[in-house]
Amino acid sequence: MTLAEDSILVLLDTTPSGELAASAAELLGAAASVGTPVAVVVGDANLAADAAALGAASIFVVAPSEGPVAANADTIAAAAERVSPDAILVSHSAEGREAAGRYAARSRSAIAVDTVGVTRDAQGVVAHHSVYGGAYNAQSAATWGALVITVRQGSVDARAEAVASPAVETLEVGKPARRLARITSVEEAMVASSRPELRGAAKVVSGGRGLGSQEKFVLVEQLADALGAAVGASRAAVDAGYIPYAAQVGQTGVSVSPQLYVALGISGAIQHRAGMQTAKTIVAINKDADAPIFDVADFGVVGDVFTVVPQLINALEAKK
Numbered sequence: 599m600t601l602a603e604d605s606i607l608v609l610l611d612t613t614p615s616g617e618l619a620a621s622a623a624e625l626l627g628a629a630a631s632v633g634t635p636v637a638v639v640v641g642d643a644n645l646a647a648d649a650a651a652l653g654a655a656s657i658f659v660v661a662p663s664e665g666p667v668a669a670n671a672d673t674i675a676a677a678a679e680r681v682s683p684d685a686i687l688v689s690h691s692a693e694g695r696e697a698a699g700r701y702a703a704r705s706r707s708a709i710a711v712d713t714v715g716v717t718r719d720a721q722g723v724v725a726h727h728s729v730y731g732g733a734y735n736a737q738s739a740a741t742w743g744a745l746v747i748t749v750r751q752g753s754v755d756a757r758a759e760a761v762a763s764p765a766v767e768t769l770e771v772g773k774p775a776r777r778l779a780r781i782t783s784v785e786e787a788m789v790a791s792s793r794p795e796l797r798g799a800a801k802v803v804s805g806g807r808g809l810g811s812q813e814k815f816v817l818v819e820q821l822a823d824a825l826g827a828a829v830g831a832s833r834a835a836v837d838a839g840y841i842p843y844a845a846q847v848g849q850t851g852v853s854v855s856p857q858l859y860v861a862l863g864i865s866g867a868i869q870h871r872a873g874m875q876t877a878k879t880i881v882a883i884n885k886d887a888d889a890p891i892f893d894v895a896d897f898g899v900v901g902d903v904f905t906v907v908p909q910l911i912n913a914l915e916a917k918k
């Protein structure tokens with residue numbers, strides 16, 4: 599396989615059922631904006647076609663040895679040795695973080711975690727971070743070698759063009775010299791919701807303490823359904839038992855970067871903003887005109903959620 603000078607190695611996550619994870623499109627989009635995307639994926643050879651459709655110019659496929667195996671540091675190491683990439687992009691998922699961290703430590707590479715984008719300057723690839731609850735944008739780059747970059751899910755809009763005839767190669771990853779935890783079985787937890795998953799959702803509607811009770815929190819779900827959005831919450835709403843912890847957005851919850859974030863009855867504490875401030879458009883509805891959420895909102899409505907939101911839902915339904 600002939601590889602481009604400006605290759606960017608992209609480790610693609612797979613789902614437990616063996617498909618490419620949703621993060622693949624944005625990782626390849628980000629890679630294409632700074633170089634030539636070279637994907638590495640653990641799983642079925644058919645995944646190469648899916649990766650090419652999302653913009654991978656070359657694809658290394660690693661056959662899983664036994665049982666369900668997440669891509670690991672050995673996979674990155676084997677691919678990086680073949681590719682000599684300018685940078686290595688990995689999803690900021692649990693699996694991606696682990697693989698990227700282990701690989702960086704082992705290869706003594708620089709690592710940039712939880713980034714929200716990449717660019718290239720005269721010296722190489724630059725990672726962009728949103729830090730201190732989104733109050734500052736920071737940039738980082740490696741002084742030498744390929745920077746290992748984990749990319750926050752949902753933060754990159756760029757998408758790469760499909761590649762019609764990609765180069766595909768099977769990559770052998772030798773038996774790991776170190777002891778590894780092995781996944782012995784995977785059982786999908788039954789999610790009783792047809793709503794999109796919060797992490798990586800394009801639209802999120804979140805509710806806070808202002809909703810007042812678990813029963814009244816249904817309003818958040820109704821607006822989410824009218825918009826086709828995922829449901830999120832502030833910690834106060836979670837602590838009050840309106841919704842399980844899995845929905846918590848913020849410093850000690852999930853970080854989201856959707857196209858649209860709607861905050862209902864949420865004051866906008868720094869710890870909440872840390873998890874949603876990189877949303878492309880923020881809409882806040884709060885009866886307190888001085889609530890800090892309005893400092894970060896693109897559109898704000900000062901009003902009672904129980905008056906404003908039903909009208910909003912009616913207007914959305916009427917448009918359908």
Ligand code: FAD
Pocket residue numbers: 805806807808809831832833834835846847848849850851862863864865866867868869870873883884885886889901902903904
């Ligand atoms: P409140 O601050 O009580 O705000 C409720 C808002 O609802 C008010 O602005 C009020 O005006 C409005 N309101 C009330 N009734 C109505 C109505 N009828 N119509 C319209 N508006 C109404 N918080 C997080 O969210 N996520 C985190 O991950 C997180 N991590 C934390 C970590 C640490 C270490 C600490 C110390 C705190 C953390 N917090 C986190 C808590 C955070 O500081 C706030 O306490 C929390 O975000 C407040 O939630 P809230 O906005 O729903 O509640």
